[in-house]
Amino acid sequence: MSYDDPRLAAIYDIDNPDGPDHDFFRRVADEHGAADIIDLGCGTGILTVTLTGLGRAVTGIDPAPAMLDQARNRPGGDKVTWVQGTSEQIAPGSADLVVMSGNVAMHILHEQWQTTLENIAKSLRPAGILVFDSRNPESRAWQNWNDELGERDTPVGRLRESLATDPPDEDGVVVMHCHNEFDDGTVLDEDQRLQFRSHAQIVQDIAAAGLAVEETYSDWYKQPFRGGPGQPLMVFLAKRP
Structure with a gap:
């Protein structure tokens, strides 16, 4: 992110x-x-x-x-x-x-x-x-990086978030699709890329x-x-x- x-x-x-x-x-x-x-x-x-x-x-x-x-x-x-x-x-x-x-x-x-x-x-x-x-x-950590929509309290208010992860491409790049919903109704969707x-x-x-x-x-x-x-x-x- x-x-x-x-x-x-x-x-x-x-x-x-x-x-x-x-x-x-x-x-x-x-x-x-x-x-x-x-x-x-x-x-x-x-x-x-x-x-x-x-x-x-x-x-x-x-x-x-x-x-x-x-x-x-x-x-x-x-x-x-x-x-x-x-x-x-x-x-x-x-x-x-x-x-x-x-x-x-x-x-x-x-x-x-x-x-x-x-x-x-x-x-x-x-x-x-x-x-x-x-x-x-070799540990394939990305397989555990998928979370259904959940809620928690944060310093910026109630946050609803989920995570979906694509497996690595040929260069070892994993894409994590991060979904964030804030109390004011703002939705922020971002893709985070990590290269293994x-x-x-x-x-x-x-x-x-x-x-x-x-x-x-x-x-x-x-x-x-x-x-x-x-x-x-x-x-x-x-x-x-």
């Missing part, structure tokens, strides 16, 4: 709260002593603001203005530099760490994915780190951008990824030589 609508941005944190994934990214920042951090696809900044600290400069980048409005106005938002845009906005040689959380990598489709990796590689200083998560296509890539494909793409995968984990506690449908999550840690 684009989350360009302020109402969808306002409920994003409810559906995507702070948790073990954010703990993992914070640990990576600490362990690698990152001073300059880019949170690419930062959304509402729920993780971004927690990456700030003494001696750190943190930048959150996102293409959706409504999401950035939420980010700027959250507690700690004044400690982050917020930028509307994509990886093209990252200055070369400006980062010790680039983070893409919450399946951001899967939202970057087709040739733009390789362009993004190349931009990130240029932005990283020597020994700089890229860390992100993606879903293992195999572990081998992602490793190859990262190498083509000039980075090297150092670790792939199967969870947020650094258990190694071995492949197969029993490991639905892939967490990549790549380094610039």
Whole structure:
């Protein structure tokens, strides 16, 4: 979903709260002593603001203005530099760490994915780190992404919503048809596209951008990824030589 609508941005944190994934990214920042951090696809900044600290400069980048409005106005938002845009906005040689959380990598489709990796590689200083998560296509998660019309209370009022998902096309792109009905009678139908890539494909793409995968984990506690449908999550840690 684009989350360009302020109402969808306002409920994003409810559906995507702070948790073990954010703990993992914070640990990576600490362990690698990152001073300059880019949170690419930062959304509402729920993780971004927690990456700030003494001696750190943190930048959150996102293409959706409504999401950035939420980010700027959250507690700690004044400690982050917020930028509307994509990886093209990252200055070369400006980062010790680039983070893409919450399946951001899967939202970057087709040739733009390789362009993004190349931009990130240029932005990283020597020994700089890229860390992100993606879903293992062998687990076929999309088969569970179909929900009949339901209702719930949200900060923007009563929301009626449903979800229907198409299986992946030949490029691994899954389309999620999201239906939202708000209390004022507004209906918002959007299609969200996620591209599933195999572990081998992602490793190859990262190498083509000039980075090297150092670790792939199967969870947020650094258990190694071995492949197969029993490991639905892939967490990549790549380094610039």
